[in-house]
Amino acid sequence: MSKESVENAVKQNGENGHAKQAAIEILKKYGIVFVLILMIIGISVLRPNFLTPNNIFNVLTQSAIFGIMALGMTLVITSKGIDLSVGSVLALTGVVAASLGQSAAATSKFFPGLGELPLIVPVLAAILLGALIGAINGGLLSYTGIPAFIATLGMMTIARGFALIYTGGSPISSLTPAFTRLGGRLGVVPIPVIIYGIMIVITWILLNNTQFGKNVYAIGGNIKAAEVSGVNVKKNLILIYAYCGMLAGVAAIVFAGRVGSVHPGAATGYELTAIAATTIGGTSHAGGIGTVWGAVVGALVLSVLRNGLTLLGVHAYWQQIIEGMIIVVAVIIDMRKNARKK
Amino acid sequence: MSKESVENAVKQNGENGHAKQAAIEILKKYGIVFVLILMIIGISVLRPNFLTPNNIFNVLTQSAIFGIMALGMTLVITSKGIDLSVGSVLALTGVVAASLGQSAAATSKFFPGLGELPLIVPVLAAILLGALIGAINGGLLSYTGIPAFIATLGMMTIARGFALIYTGGSPISSLTPAFTRLGGRLGVVPIPVIIYGIMIVITWILLNNTQFGKNVYAIGGNIKAAEVSGVNVKKNLILIYAYCGMLAGVAAIVFAGRVGSVHPGAATGYELTAIAATTIGGTSHAGGIGTVWGAVVGALVLSVLRNGLTLLGVHAYWQQIIEGMIIVVAVIIDMRKNARKK
Amino acid sequence: MTEQPHVLEMKNIIKNFPGVQALKNAELSVEAGEIHALMGENGAGKSTLMKCLIGIHPPTSGEIYFDGKLIENYSTADALNMGISMIHQELNPVEHRPIMENIWLGREPKNRLGLVDHKKMYEMSKEVLELIDLKEDPRTEMRHLTVAKMQMIEIAKAISYNAKLIIMDEPTSALTNKEVEQLFSIMRKLKENGKSIIYISHKLDEIFAITDKVTVLRDGQYIATEKTADLTVERMIKLMVGRDITEMFPKVACEIGDVKLEVKNLSNGKHFKNVSFQVRKGEILGVAGLVGAGRTEVIEAIFGIRSADGEIYIDGERVSIHSAEDAINNKMALLTEDRRMNGIFPMLNILQNMTISNMKSYVKKNKLVDHKRMKTDAHRFIETLSVKTPGIHQKIENLSGGNQQKVLVARWLLTEPDILFLDEPTRGIDVGAKAEIHKLITSLAGQGKTIVMISSELPEVMGMSDRIMVMHEGRVTGIIENRKDLTQEEIMRYATGAVEEKLA
Amino acid sequence: ACGGGGGGGTEAPAEGGAMTIGYASSNLNDTGQTFVADGARAYAEANGLTIQVQDAQEDVVRQQDQVKTMIEQGVDALVVVPVDTEAMGPITAAAQEAGIPLVYVNRNPFGEDQPPEGIYYVGSQEIVAGRMQGEALVEMMGEEGNVGILMGILSNEGAIKRTEGNEEVLGQYAGINILAKETGNWQRDQGMSLTENWLTAYGDDLNAILANNDEMALGAVQALQAAGRDDVLVMGVDAIPDAKEAVKGGSLAATVLQDLYGQGNMGTEIAHQAAQGNSPAQLTWIDFVPVTIDNVDEF
């Protein structure tokens, strides 16, 4: 899509014979990409080891968990909603999956005598549970008309509570080797990155090439237009939030695989990171505007930033300040694409 | 205002001669008030000591801090914005105020040889610093056009970082007796409640009886139309966020007075509580709709709930779950006022 | 005409909204192959009746027969499937999506994998756009289109459903003659193919030009159905309003004073170039032109909400206006063209909508606003402009389009301006109210106010103006004295750029 | 902790000579952790080492990322305060793979086991602090009474283990009743609000409050003073300066000193030793010490 859009931008302007203007147009449209490239160049100059293959994979792996969540969030925000529950859903689906993915000895605590289960069981459990919770979010807000903010804020607390109850507050560890293998590598490529890639492709197709995707844009862009065109808004909203919850489940699997243990307090605050990644990538809270590549770039901006600040040895407190500033500046630069009159 | 609105509702229907319908109308319009009353009745039946004057003041005091923040948030959300930085602003203004309000012996650490300052110094410092940070938020988002979510998310991290740097991560305590007096009582009434009350009145007048207030609604209702109608949108946005930041500063003073110490990590996540209170009270994230009494009732719903769950001796994990559910249910009941077609 | 079976019958339709009975006993019967006008004042319930039909608001009671079958409890999607489509009065563009996705929303063509077939969608869209003779790339995002083009897309969309019955709720309110002609030829084609059309418009000439029958509603009540050919303008108005309205364009000559506003060489590079004109006290300057001529942009620039180079003089003194606030301080007012986008505050009530621009004058010495005076003013204007509403606390969103427009007119009159810019001031306003607004404009001119009125309705421009400025592609091609013998053709020659007056 | 300037740590990583220690804190928002970090910094400064302090803000994944990034950057040794002791597998593995010595501080990922080759631990067992509070309480209150427990963030190990230690001791006495266990999220204001609510709920039945940290304990003290209750025994953990003052003044019955500064200092020393090729002890215990009015002046 990004390619097509570039072509479009080129074409639209090319027809007017302004090649230079076309370049400016692209720069504006993909402002955030240039911000990212700038950051990468800046960091590599100061710390050449930033660009080692290993570190690049590190950065990608680091962006995988909240990047996957940002994909689901892109659908939600594009439909003019918000999902504050994804962090807690990650924790809840994560502890459930982990409890089903413990090695034989440890499993007994939760499901005595069950023995070791094949990997597919915890994976499916996380995905389905995530989708179910998401569907409840979507159903709540579409059938009762309460703001998405409230429905998902409630779910944020509720899911966290259940995660605590399920585990008694302690982390669940001793995962099977098959499970922690998910945090490892396939050849040189980290498996979290592969899973992330697959999710990017699926979400991209979903948003750009299915009727569901078109409905997401229409619901966010102009819900009345969607209604009068015969779009089943309620059903689609449920699906949107279910997809977002499902991706939180996928993120939980990656999390469990990487960390080897899931804590009921895990991923606290990740909802804000996921929303930030999505927003940095240009998805608008006003609805109707959102792209998958934007979410991916937004997640990368955050992980490159964190990785870079660590490499540069910036003091922990200053890291927070600089991170906050750079997020704001990045979006300001990106904003210029929408700059019109005056 | 609530009185006037009730009268209006009565009148509007009374004119049609349907007294009963009028009652239903009020019930719908003030749905959240009835939820609150129901909660209070329920808890008092189960735990009669809920209604002791002392506990009532406790509940009010407990709602004061995030209630004050919710007042500012009401303006922000009514103008179709959001302010995620208020929790961090509370912490930053709080530590600065505390450092200026330490007793003679302790003060020296920050400002050697300054001695004990009159109470007005830390109070003004918190208020002005809060207003300044808020104005920066407002200026950023109105002049650059970045989403409020991003501007204030950035500020949330930045302000927290500065609070940590300012204190080196340790709490600031040993406040002067005059300062901690602010956490005490005047006669029987807790001073935080009095401060809260004053802020409610000021905000109410500001929102309902000044040109600024009318502009807040207009900007949230349709920013383009507001511009064409001669509203100076940028200036007003700066004022809106400055007011919200200022109230975070006031909340910081109450916090410091009550707790006797301010931690740079204080009030983490309070922004969500403040937003939740505002939203429970019926302020719409779609902009243009918001009331001061709604924010007050919303904050009360949360503090009554928390107090009640403790009184009832509900298990800590379950408290989270029940709190989440009740927030959702309260808003669902309140939503019925908007129920129209079908 | 031979007797045709009724494709649609709506009987005893009642629709209640909280506090408002929008329809009390409405009726409508439409035959196959018929263009049926639905007429009535603003707020008569036309749109509501149509929304009942298309499944947006289920009627409170009453029966709807479509194709002879009773239909009940259906959604919009069901209605579309049954063969009813609708052009909505309020435009519903999904702004950040391409034209083609807007047209095919909810029924995207798919390939064998079940994925959306963009290529096919593109082709199909091209065909549809050809039908309405619109040369736009189907991949252009809707937000780049002018209101008129968006309206044409809506028309194209409604046609593309290939429905048996097409509802057109004020499709021409944003169109100029050229597009209206185009729409009419499409409608005739549809009629030939046996399709039925329900046509709503406040422009009487259109009703006579295209419709076969007319059904009139008044206050939500069915009044009459008659053959258009049997009707006269006077009778139709009487059916709608319940009384006679004599003067359509009550322009009375009033004394014209000194030059009030002078604009010199206004340009903004993109939309208009070197626009210069003068308007005097008591004068009405009409501004004509085709859609996209840049008229809106010019007055937005004068009003300070769009940047431009050039000079503006008021009473001979150079002024600098950089915001609407500046403009209002210079006693200017602007009634905008796009009501939804930059006119109304949908969720706010009438009181708030009406008083916002005048808020400064309600601030008392103690800095608080004077609610009592605000309410008095609002009530006064609801009366003078006869806004149909249960009260000043009604959300403006719940008013009919015409009544929303009246509230906006009131907003600006409250500021007691010296210079009024009116961009399509009577768009979507019924004949009765139109006459009232025209009377108002004239009387304002009579009070010595300066008025600049953009209108795409040539009869209105010619009926109301003292002079007419015509624009073409961002340039002023002529400023013409309004004479008795001025013809529409002459204006059109300037508007199409066929002639260009040498301006001093 | 020092005001204003931020306490160093912005040093650039080693270019040539000096060794660089990578220090990964669990949460620098936590006062206790700032003391651990201060101890580490002090050792580094005194010995001419460069130290790089990272803050995971209670996020395991972030901690893992920071450690891996520091490995990538080529630090000579690592000091880690685990966010989640169960989740240190990958960090341990990464350090081993890179051949960099790793010292865990303050929170023990190994439980009863011996740490693997090249990995060290310096600290104490959280549960001990809970036990000490319980024992001190029984001593002061007698074997009868009603207790409220103010817990930290519900999923934090410190909160869980300290509470477990409390319950383990108190559970041995039939006369001692745990009235309530709720979370104050480590925060003073929340400890205060909860105590206010407990006073309403339990009134004079409430005899003692055990808090998982001093901040919450001091909040409880504040609430009790406001309510004019001086009969309720309150105990915290950490022995932060405010708490020691309160113990001196008699408003806080006891706190438990965990020599956090010493842990950070010792942890860094061991990392330094290991990086130089020496072989320090793999386990170093730094014990908790109960602090009451009797011995508070010693600290």
Ligand SMILES: Nc1ncnc2c1ncn2[C@@H]1O[C@H](COP(=O)(O)OP(=O)(O)OP(=O)(O)O)[C@@H](O)[C@H]1O
């Ligand atoms: N959702 C609603 N809630 C309350 N009242 C409504 C609502 N929709 C319409 N009304 C009221 O119903 C009446 C009929 O409105 P409708 O829009 O059908 O008029 P109309 O004939 O289409 O007018 P116009 O010519 O101005 O478009 C009006 O008084 C309007 O205020």
Ligand SMILES: Nc1ncnc2c1ncn2[C@@H]1O[C@H](COP(=O)(O)OP(=O)(O)OP(=O)(O)O)[C@@H](O)[C@H]1O
């Ligand atoms: N948002 C936009 N982006 C790009 N071009 C635009 C935009 N809005 C308007 N234009 C272009 O500006 C020119 C003037 O448009 P506009 O419709 O405002 O003119 P107008 O004379 O006011 O027409 P109307 O008869 O509708 O009042 C057109 O060429 C149009 O395509």
Ligand SMILES: [Mg+2]
């Ligand atoms: Mg209508």
Ligand SMILES: [Mg+2]
């Ligand atoms: Mg125009």
